Amino acid sequence: MRGLHHPTIDAIDLLSVLNALADPIRLAIVVKLADETEHPCTGFDFGVTAASMSHHFRVLREAGISITRQEGKYRWLSLRRADLDSRFPGLLDALLRAAHNRKENTAQ
Amino acid sequence: MRGLHHPTIDAIDLLSVLNALADPIRLAIVVKLADETEHPCTGFDFGVTAASMSHHFRVLREAGISITRQEGKYRWLSLRRADLDSRFPGLLDALLRAAHNRKENTAQ
Numbered sequence: 001m002r003g004l005h006h007p008t009i010d011a012i013d014l015l016s017v018l019n020a021l022a023d024p025i026r027l028a029i030v031v032k033l034a035d036e037t038e039h040p041c042t043g044f045d046f047g048v049t050a051a052s053m054s055h056h057f058r059v060l061r062e063a064g065i066s067i068t069r070q071e072g073k074y075r076w077l078s079l080r081r082a083d084l085d086s087r088f089p090g091l092l093d094a095l096l097r098a099a100h101n102r103k104e105n106t107a108q
Numbered sequence: 109m110r111g112l113h114h115p116t117i118d119a120i121d122l123l124s125v126l127n128a129l130a131d132p133i134r135l136a137i138v139v140k141l142a143d144e145t146e147h148p149c150t151g152f153d154f155g156v157t158a159a160s161m162s163h164h165f166r167v168l169r170e171a172g173i174s175i176t177r178q179e180g181k182y183r184w185l186s187l188r189r190a191d192l193d194s195r196f197p198g199l200l201d202a203l204l205r206a207a208h209n210r211k212e213n214t215a216q
Contacts, residue, residue, distance in 0.1 A: 014135075014203075014206045014210045015130055015131070015132060015210075018126050018127075018129050018130035019126075019127075021126050022123055022127035023123070027122075087206075088202065088205070088209075089202065089205065090198055090201065090202035091199075091202040091203065091206055093198065093202075094196060094198035094199040094201075094202045095122075095199065097198070098195075098196040098199055099122060101196075102121070102122045102123075
């Protein structure tokens with residue numbers, strides 16, 4: 001995490017989390033990260049530029065939603081599930097459930 | 109509700125809800141509405157202009173979070189709790205809990 005700022009649990013702010021998730025790409029990233037594994041930053045394909053994806057990863061990291069781990073020239077992303085569950089009990093689960101329903105409805 | 113558009117339950121979109129709530133004044137309005145009573149639109153004092161409050165009320169209404177009822181020249185606001193609970197189970201409760209904790213932390 002050298003050089004990449006991650007807020008402490010206590011500094012994770014509800015408004016920043018809501019603002020970060022109020023975007024279809026960032027919400028989709030979080031849905032993907034909810035499988036509890038670490039994902040390479042190159043493993044997301046939402047049809048937008050690398051610069052745009054970098055921006056989304058940064059917003060999620062700075063909001064306290066994800067951890068970005070640098071390994072050599074690669075970056076890996078994971079969800080701060082335990083931190084979020086501890087800070088906002090029940091919120092992430094409810095959001096993921098709502099996001100899944102949203103996807104199902106959109107696919108119809 | 110003459111002339112005021114309220115989305116149907118099925119049209120309430122998660123991203124619009126998150127975007128609407130990612131604002132300190134709108135979140136505070138929702139916390140106040142969570143007492144399940146109807147509030148006059150004039151009953152909120154957040155130190156901003158009436159035009160600004162109108163904007164916040166509209167964003168909440170159009171996101172499907174609140175109902176604005178016109179009565180003569182007055183408007184009344186209430187929370188669409190049952191609709192939101194039905195559409196996004198657990199989300200509003202988790203948000204309200206998080207908002208309360210946020211307020212307590214801010215007050216410290």
